[in-house]
Amino acid sequence: MKIILIGPPGAGKGTQAKRMIDRLGVPQISTGDMFRAAVKEGTPMGLKAKEYMDKGVLVPDDVVIGVVEERFGKPDCAGGFVLDGFPRTQEQARALDGILDKMGTTLDHVVVIEVPDDYLVNRLTGRRTCRGCNYMHHIEYDPPKKEGVCDKCGGELYQRDDDKEETIRQRLKTYHAQTSPLITYYSGKGIVRTIDGTGSMEQVQKAIRDAIGA
């Protein structure tokens, strides 16, 4: 099963991808997670990516495509994958076509998770991430018992730089300008399935399962 998840920041792509991979038995490939890991390790690529991530704009295509090509070289991708956060531009989509061509395969589904902008701003600005275990609380929908402290592990909660309102508005602008045109790109191939992403995590997961028939 070869699937791409497309959706604005905060639509729940990462959460849904994590649930899907357990069921489908394929790896999740998240460029955002790969960049965050590189930032944490302080690699030269991570330091370069951080400049863009903090501003809410896209990391340049050549950097992203290099990272993804390397990832696709690993044997676990051969049986399928859930791509989350890639491709985000036409150039990345064309590069992915090239990679899949070389592997002698094609995509099965492009799942588009739709959520209105205002809903996302509220969802993302309220997010508080744990420094210890990365669990995400929400000040309104999933508040911690004690302010600033993670319920799961007692770690300190903080607001990610890219979850601040100004950055979120910029990330949404970037999404509408550069990534949502990919929906038209893939529509021509007849593999786009559009899902309402405003429901609960379970409702969205069920909608995805129904749409991909798995």
Ligand code: AMP
């Ligand atoms: P995400 O967690 O997927 O929202 O990614 C966080 C940030 O990493 C984005 O705002 C971008 O700056 C960068 N990023 C992740 N994936 C890509 C991509 N495919 N192309 C360009 N930049 C990316």
